[in-house]
Amino acid sequence: MAEIHFVRHGRTVLNELHRTQGAVDSPLTESGRRGAEICRDFLAHVPLTRTYLSPQGRVQETARILLEPHPDVVPVDLVGLREYNYGVYDGGPDGQMHAALPAAEFLPSVIAGTHPGAPEGITAMDYLADLDGALARIMADLRTGPTADGAYDEKVLVVSHGMTLMTIMSRWIGSEIYGMTPMANCSVTTVRVDPAAADGAPRLLEWARDPAGQGITFQVEDLTGVFAGVVPAPIDWGRPEGL
Numbered sequence: 626m627a628e629i630h631f632v633r634h635g636r637t638v639l640n641e642l643h644r645t646q647g648a649v650d651s652p653l654t655e656s657g658r659r660g661a662e663i664c665r666d667f668l669a670h671v672p673l674t675r676t677y678l679s680p681q682g683r684v685q686e687t688a689r690i691l692l693e694p695h696p697d698v699v700p701v702d703l704v705g706l707r708e709y710n711y712g713v714y715d716g717g718p719d720g721q722m723h724a725a726l727p728a729a730e731f732l733p734s735v736i737a738g739t740h741p742g743a744p745e746g747i748t749a750m751d752y753l754a755d756l757d758g759a760l761a762r763i764m765a766d767l768r769t770g771p772t773a774d775g776a777y778d779e780k781v782l783v784v785s786h787g788m789t790l791m792t793i794m795s796r797w798i799g800s801e802i803y804g805m806t807p808m809a810n811c812s813v814t815t816v817r818v819d820p821a822a823a824d825g826a827p828r829l830l831e832w833a834r835d836p837a838g839q840g841i842t843f844q845v846e847d848l849t850g851v852f853a854g855v856v857p858a859p860i861d862w863g864r865p866e867g868l
Contacts, residue, residue: 626777626778626817626818626819627767627777627778627779627780627781627817627818627819627820628779628780628781628815628816628817628818628830629763629781629782629783629815629816629818630668630671630780630781630782630783630813630814630815631783631785631790631793631794631813631814631815631816632664632668632687632691632782632783632784632785632811632812632813632814633784633785633786633787633790633808633809633810633811633812634653634679634683634684634686634687634784634785634786634810634811635653635657635658635660635661635664635683635686635687635690635810635811636653636654636656636657636660636810636811636839636842637650637651637652637653637654637657637683637810638651638652638654639651639716640654640657640810640842641654641656641842643718643719643720643842643843644716644717644718644719645711645714645715645716645717645718645719645721645722646683646708646715646716646786647708647709647710647711647712647714647715647716647746647788648707648708648710648711648715648746649715649716650681650682650683651682651683652682652683652686653683653686653687656839657687657810657811658686658690659837660810660811660837660839661686661687661690661691661811662690663811663836663837664690664691664811664813664836664837665690665691665693665694666836667813667834667836668691668694668782668813669694671780671782672780673692673695673698673780673781673782674698674770674779674780674781675698675701675763675766675767675779675781675782676688676692676695676698676699676700676701676781676782676783676784677700677701677702677703677706677759677762677763677781677782677783677784678700678701678702678703678706678783678784678785679702679703679706679707679708679784679785679786679789680702680703680704680706680707681707681708681786683786684706684784684785684786687784687811688700688782688784691782691784692782698782701762701867703758703759703762703763703866703867704755704758704759704866705755705756705757705758705759705760705762705866706756706759706783706784706785706786706789707755707785707786707789708785708786708787708788708789709735709746709747709752709786709788709789709792710742710743710746710747710752711726711743711746712742712743712744712745712746712747713743713744713745713746714726714743714746715746719843722743725743726743728846728848729846729848729851730851732795732803732848732851732852733800733851733852733855734749735749735752735753735792736749736753736792736795736796736800736852736855736857736858737749737855737856737857737858738750738753738857738858749858750858752792753792753796753858754861754864755866756789756792756793757860757861757862757864758861758864758865758866759866760793760797760860760862761860761861761862761863761864761865761866762865762866762867762868763781763783764818764820764825764862764865765865765868767779767781767818767820768820768821777819777820777821787808790808790814791803791808794814794829795852795857796857796858796859796860797816797824797825797827797860798816798827798829800852800855800857802832803848803849803851803852804848804849805832805833806832806833806835807833807841807843807845808833808841809833809835809837809839809840809841810837810839810841810842811835811836811837811839812833812834812835812836813831813833813834813836814829814831814832814833814834815829815830815831815834816828816829816830817830823862824860824862
């Protein structure tokens with residue numbers, strides 16, 4: 626079995642200003658860097674063998690801190706780990722985006738692959754295709770590294786974004802994750818996988834562990850029940866990014 630540690634990026638200027646980031650970027654704040662340092666120390670004992678990153682600046686900055694104890698691990702940037710593109714709402718107040726894209730309607734239609742996207746943004750179908758390519762690449766790489774006895778004993782770090790990580794988990798683990806603790810900046814979600822299984826046979830070991838105790842910068846809406854009857858778009862494992 627292998628383990629994947631999914632980490633949300635550190636807190637940024639736009640997080641603290643309560644503005645939507647999406648495809649735009651902003652640097653980590655002082656508290657964001659401190660959160661990344663605490664997360665770094667929390668993960669320092671993990672013998673990482675692979676690391677995959679969103680190419681966006683806030684993830685790259687976070688990862689440089691997280692990887693300080695692991696100088697021999699060469700990160701791989703994957704386009705599919707980028708954050709959702711909110712189009713005209715990127716960079717604007719969170720309230721404006723939430724009014725235009727109410728979570729109770731927006732999130733189920735994204736995981737189902739039917740949302741047309743915000744103006745100048747990305748369609749759900751294209752977004753999920755990118756995510757699937759990244760997840761398929763990670764699993765394809767893991768399949769190349771069994772030990773002599775056929776076991777897979779790798780520890781993987783994936784650093785990405787809140788919406789992207791939640792979307793991956795909702796389709797891979799189950800939509801019940803929307804009823805769990807929200808992902809704080811630099812929170813760690815750990816999944817055990819079997820690379821020999823077609824879908825990785827994921828098992829959630831720990832959800833949104835917040836080693837820095839920073840909490841969240843956004844309001845939480847009770848989404849229990851809004852996913853009833855929603856059929857998530859199946860993950861396409863056949864087109865790993867970059868392979």
